[in-house]
Amino acid sequence: MLLRLPNVPARLAAVFLALALAATLAYLSIRSARAAYYASLRTLLGYETAATLEPQNADNWYLLGRYFLYTLDELNAPRAIQNFRHALLLNPGSTDAWLDLATAYDDEGDLKSARAAFLQAKRTYPLSAAVSWRYGNFLLRQGEVPQAFGEIRRAAYADPRSSAEAFSRCWRVDPDINAILDTVLPPDRDGYLDVIRELGIQSQFAAALTVWQRLVSMHPALNVSDAILFSELLIQNHQIRDARRVWNDAVRLSNTPQNIDAPGSALWDGGFETGVRGGAFAWVFAAPPGGVQISVDSRQKHSGRHSLRLTFDGRHNVNFAGVCNNAEVRPETNYRLSAWVRTQALTTDQGVRLLLKSYSDLNLYSDANIAGSNVTPDVRGTQPWTYVQSPSWTSGKDVRYARVCVVRYTSGNVDSQIQGSAWVDDVALTPEAAGNPHP
Numbered sequence: 525m526l527l528r529l530p531n532v533p534a535r536l537a538a539v540f541l542a543l544a545l546a547a548t549l550a551y552l553s554i555r556s557a558r559a560a561y562y563a564s565l566r567t568l569l570g571y572e573t574a575a576t577l578e579p580q581n582a583d584n585w586y587l588l589g590r591y592f593l594y595t596l597d598e599l600n601a602p603r604a605i606q607n608f609r610h611a612l613l614l615n616p617g618s619t620d621a622w623l624d625l626a627t628a629y630d631d632e633g634d635l636k637s638a639r640a641a642f643l644q645a646k647r648t649y650p651l652s653a654a655v656s657w658r659y660g661n662f663l664l665r666q667g668e669v670p671q672a673f674g675e676i677r678r679a680a681y682a683d684p685r686s687s688a689e690a691f692s693r694c695w696r697v698d699p700d701i702n703a704i705l706d707t708v709l710p711p712d713r714d715g716y717l718d719v720i721r722e723l724g725i726q727s728q729f730a731a732a733l734t735v736w737q738r739l740v741s742m743h744p745a746l747n748v749s750d751a752i753l754f755s756e757l758l759i760q761n762h763q764i765r766d767a768r769r770v771w772n773d774a775v776r777l778s779n780t781p782q783n784i785d786a787p788g789s790a791l792w793d794g795g796f797e798t799g800v801r802g803g804a805f806a807w808v809f810a811a812p813p814g815g816v817q818i819s820v821d822s823r824q825k826h827s828g829r830h831s832l833r834l835t836f837d838g839r840h841n842v843n844f845a846g847v848c849n850n851a852e853v854r855p856e857t858n859y860r861l862s863a864w865v866r867t868q869a870l871t872t873d874q875g876v877r878l879l880l881k882s883y884s885d886l887n888l889y890s891d892a893n894i895a896g897s898n899v900t901p902d903v904r905g906t907q908p909w910t911y912v913q914s915p916s917w918t919s920g921k922d923v924r925y926a927r928v929c930v931v932r933y934t935s936g937n938v939d940s941q942i943q944g945s946a947w948v949d950d951v952a953l954t955p956e957a958a959g960n961p962h963p
Contacts, residue, residue, distance in 0.1 A: 563587055568598060582615035589621070593628050604628045619649040623658055630662060638662065653682035661693060669697055677708045680715070687715030688722045691735075701734045713744040724757040729766070736770055746777040748800045755804035759850060762885050764925045768852045771805045784828070786952040790851040790859070791928060794951035795828045796820050807832075807849045815840025815942070816932075818847060826864040826909045826949035832930065834876060838943030841872075841934055845879065848929040851953050853882070853919045858956040861914040861928060863948055865903040870944035874935040875904025877912065878951065882919055882926045895920050902932075903946065916956060928953060 563574040563584060571591050575584040589607030592600040608625040612618060626641035642659040649655055660675030673694060680690040687709050694704045709715060716739040723732035732754065751774035758767035771792070775782070785794050792805040799820075800806040809818050821833040832847060853859060861880045870876070880898045887893035898917040903910050919926070930948055934940075 566591075568595075580614060582611040582618060582621070585611035585614065586618065586621050586624075589628070590624060593624055593631075601628045601631045605632070617648050619645050619652060619655060622648060623655060626662070627658070635666065651682065653679045653686065656682065657686065657690075664693060664697060673698075673704075673708050680708060681710045684710050684712035684715040685718070687712060688718035691719045692722065695731070701731055702738070705735065705738050711742055713739065713742070713746070716742075716744075717750055720754055724754045727757075727761065729758060729761055729763060733766060733770075736773070740773045740777065744777060745779075746774050748774050748778050748780050748798065748806065749802065750774055752800075752802050752804045752806060759804065759925065760889060762889070762925075764850075764852045767804065786950065786954055789952040789954050790853050790926070791849055791951055791953045792851075793849070794863075795825075795949055796830045796832050797828045803850075805850055807847060810846040810848070812846050813840070813842055813844065815842045816844055816846075821947060824866065824947050826866070826947075828949070831866075831947045831949035834930070834932075834946045834948075836870070836932075836942040836944055836946075838871070838941050840942070841940045842932055842942055843934040844932040845929045847948075848927055849951075851926045851928060853924060853926045853953070854955070855919055855921055855923055858916050858918050859926075859953055860916055860956060861898055861900060861951075861953050863900065863912055863951040864909050865907070865912055866909045866947040866949075867903050867905060867907045868945045869906055870904045870942070870946055872904070872935045872940040872942045873937055874933045874940070874942070875902035876930065876932050876946040876948065877902040878914070878948075879929045879931045880914065880917060880926055880953065881929075882917075882923045884920060885922045885924055889925060895923050899931075909947075909949075926953065 558577055560574070562570040562577070564570070568591060571584065571588040575588055578584055585607045589604045589611060592598060592604035592607065605625060605628045608621050608628060611621045612625065615621070622641050622645035626638045626645065629638035629641055639662070642655070642662060645652075645655045646659065656675045657679035660672045660679060663672035663675060676690050676694060680687050690708055691704060694708050695701070698704060709719070716735055720732045720735050720739070723735065736754070751770050755767040755771050758764070758770065780798050780800070784797050785791065793800065793807065796807065798806070801809055812818050815837050817835040819833045819835070820830050822830050824833065825831040834844070836842060861878055863878050865876060867875065878900045881891070881894050882896045883889045883893060884895040896917065898914045900912040900914045903912060928951065932942065935942070
């Protein structure tokens with residue numbers, strides 16, 4: 525619909541109004557853009573300029589308050605409070621402003637006003653995990669433990685990713701781990717795993733094992749890899765029995781094939797079937813030295829679906845020990861290390877073999893403190909699948925930990941750059957009483 529103006533003065537007035545409106549909009553847009561630019565500088569002058577340009581914008585006062593609350597060289601809680609209150613006059617529904625106002629009051633020692641601001645934040649956003657988390661920590665500092673646990677519980681249930689930090693905060697004031705698990709943490713698999721990881725890294729193994737047992741009682745679906753770090757840390761703390769129990773729990777709760785190893789073998793996944801790598805009781809494929817490639821081969825295998833393949837390029841005299849696994853062994857027990865090995869045109873006088881090293885509980889687990897070792901014969905040239913076995917090895921009185929590696933020793937001969945391929949399968953470390961895995 526066209527608006528027809530009756531005369532020239534009316535038309536001029538309309539043009540004037542349109543120009544004035546356009547000018548006003550342009551001015552406001554430019555002012556808003558300038559304010560946004562100054563705020564983006566994240567400096568005191570920038571925030572103050574933004575607030576001056578747009579004094580009705582609550583965000584500008586809020587950002588100015590945060591500057592005084594969190595900038596280390598400009599800390600000024602009273603000015604922060606002043607700016608937060610100004611922001612809340614313009615936007616009383618701002619949860620973030622109420623939370624930071626509560627923090628500023630807390631810093632000033634005005635606990636009554638801090639509590640009131642926290643409660644107001646809860647009114648503006650009752651389901652906020654951030655509000656419950658910060659208010660819960662405030663209550664912890666006041667010694668109001670049951671109320672604090674209730675708030676932290678709300679935060680953890682709203683965001684299970686906070687479980688590890690929630691556990692840490694609560695455990696500082698209450699040593700009863702089961703009570704914290706019962707009353708604070710949600711029954712969330714990933715949340716529990718985060719708690720266990722943090723406790724393990726802090727060497728709080730007894731607490732971590734308690735949380736692990738609670739996790740297992742929930743019958744979650746796990747990946748075996750979920751247990752690698754924790755089991756590895758337990759091994760390094762000489763708790764290899766606990767480490768293997770954790771590992772077995774993870775295997776049982778995963779979809780990993782069961783009973784894939786020789787009966788009685790102390791090694792897990794001796795046939796390289798699971799695809800799990802990275803430590804603890806899974807094979808570790810270390811970064812290989814020059815001249816050798818490590819892979820899992822699905823075309824050549826002695827049994828199952830896979831074998832380990834090593835390919836040597838013929839340009840290096842390789843000293844190799846880059847594929848290893850850990851085992852729990854019984855003290856004062858006779859064992860034999862065995863495997864099946866196949867080779868194709870594998871040159872030099874040093875082929876591929878398996879090495880066992882054992883470590884006493886009385887010393888740090890390291891190659892400087894090897895309690896004993898044993899080795900199989902090597903295989904070289906071109907050989908079909910060949911069974912190799914070490915001499916009988918007896919673990920010591922204090923030996924519960926052994927490490928098995930696929931190795932190739934450096935040749936002492938001139939021009940001994942090794943070339944060719946070797947395959948390894950069905951590695952086993954078996955107590956002699958359990959029988960010989962050789963069919």
